[in-house]
Amino acid sequence: EIVMTQSPATLSVSPGERATLSCRASQSVGSDLAWYQQKPGQAPRLLISGASTRATVFPVRFSGSGSGTEFTLTISSLQSEDFAVYYCQQYNNWPLTFGQGTRVEIK
């Protein structure tokens, strides 16, 4: 099983600031890495796939990068609607494992 590790667990950011979230895989997953956004009481939504391809419903301030074992999700200028929990998931191999999540909260 591929273990996914996210850091930090909680990120406190002021609106308008940049947020950088990290995700590490215990072995290479190539570019088979997705990011999901989850808000309270809602199902997760696919934000990024292929490590860097943003879903069209999300604004351009969201970007993903990385390959192999190291990945980053960047939110360039946080808006109020971006405060949520973000999960990475590898889909290179079954089981499709998740990181433990990063909560982005208002500073």
Added chain:
Amino acid sequence: EVQLLESGGGLAQPGGSLRLSCAASGFIFSNAAMSWVRQAPGKGLEWVSGIGGSGGGTYYADSVRGRFTVTRDDSKRTLTLQMNSLRAEDTAVYYCVKGRLPPDSWGQGTLVTVSS
């Protein structure tokens, strides 16, 4: 539009069973790999089980292997999770998720509570 509607959640006793279903529409169901993902109260996401499209294999997390069984009925566009020997730690919202490369659509979830 992709729609995934889970049902079958509820209260079960430890050691008991529940059967979850997911009714799918808006895509070619038979071609799609499908998964179940759960989220315990206040916790993160845990992938539980998956099944390949077009007669693909079945896959399980270690935490449920031997107790849960995933099946699909392509004629009825339905995904099913049979959960046996339930434990308190199986308490969670269970989501039906479409896709494998990547998983791209989620249902709204159904709550399973295991308690005496």
